[in-house]
Amino acid sequence: MDSEAWWKQFKGKETPSTVHLDDSFFKMVPKGSKVLDFACGWGRMAFKLQEKGYDVVGFDINEDAVENARKASKKFNQIHKNRVSFDxxxxxxxPYTEGSFDACLIQAFMTALVDPEHREMVLNEASRVLKEDGILYLADFGQSWDNSLYRDRYLKDFSLTGEMGTFIVTEDGNPESPEIFRAHHYTRKELMELIEPRFAVEMFKETVFTTYHGNKTTGFVVIARKIDFLGMESF
Incomplete structure (x- = not known):
């Protein structure tokens, strides 16, 4: 089962969400900004941002999760001045027009992109829908070579995945169990090489994240600003 098919199987609020938003987001993105929440699931982060004073559009490929989020939005849009919607x-x-958003939130999503071409496509789309001077907030899992669990999986699965840091995920976390999808943990260099052609990095922070199976791993939080086609900052 590939990562998209695996993600679509979750119902309602079952979509896993373990990574919390870093406080740096609120320092860099002014309240009232229009935010696009990538792979929003049932809307956990979108509703939090709405409560904090942001207008949010969330999207996901999981139709059931989006339907659940839409139902909840009817209540929250009556409570809060700022609006939230889901697609x-x-x-x-x-499906959004160029320059539609002040900020893009891509959190714990890039790990599911095991095709390098797809990573490029996603960040190209983020750049396209951002306004001039728009902010990219990207947080994802980093390679944890000091953790024997991940080190062994990176090395063991390399012959199958063909990319160091891409490994096989099983339902119960046991490497001997059947594969359900593949995930990728990034190096700092990998993320920078993906981000820098399109954005000027303003913050790169290393931290610790908790995975779907409860494991601790390196985490990266990046805040970057959209640059124009000439490679100069747009302001």
């Missing part, structure tokens, strides 16, 4: 969409081909 079914694919991050590689977004």
């Amino acid at each position: 079914v969409a694919n991050a590689r081909d977004l």
Whole structure:
């Protein structure tokens, strides 16, 4: 089962969400900004941002999760001045017009992109839908070579995945169990090489994240600003 098919199997609020938003987001993105939440699931982060004073559009390929989020939004849009809405969409081909958003939130999503071409497509789309001077907030899992669990999996699965840091995920976390999808943990260099052609990095922070199976791993939080086609900052 590939990562998209695996993600679509979750119902309602079952979609896993373990990574919390770093406080740096609120320092860099002014309240009232329009935020696009990539792979929003049932809307956990979108509703939090709405409560904090942001207008949010969330999207996901999981139709059931989006439907659940839409139902909840009816209540929250009555409570809060700021608005939230949800769409079914694919991050590689977004249905939004160019320059529609002040900020893009891509959190614990890039790990599911084991095809390098898809990573490029997603960040191209993020850049396209951002306004000039728009902010990219990206947080994802980093390679944890000091953790024997991950080190062994990186090395063992390399012959099958063909990319160091891409490994096989099983339902119960046991490496001997059947594969359900593959995930990728990034190096700092990998993320920088993906981000820098499109954005000027303003913050790169290393931290610790908890995975779907409860494991601790290196985490990276990046805040970057959209740059124009000439490679100069847009302001």
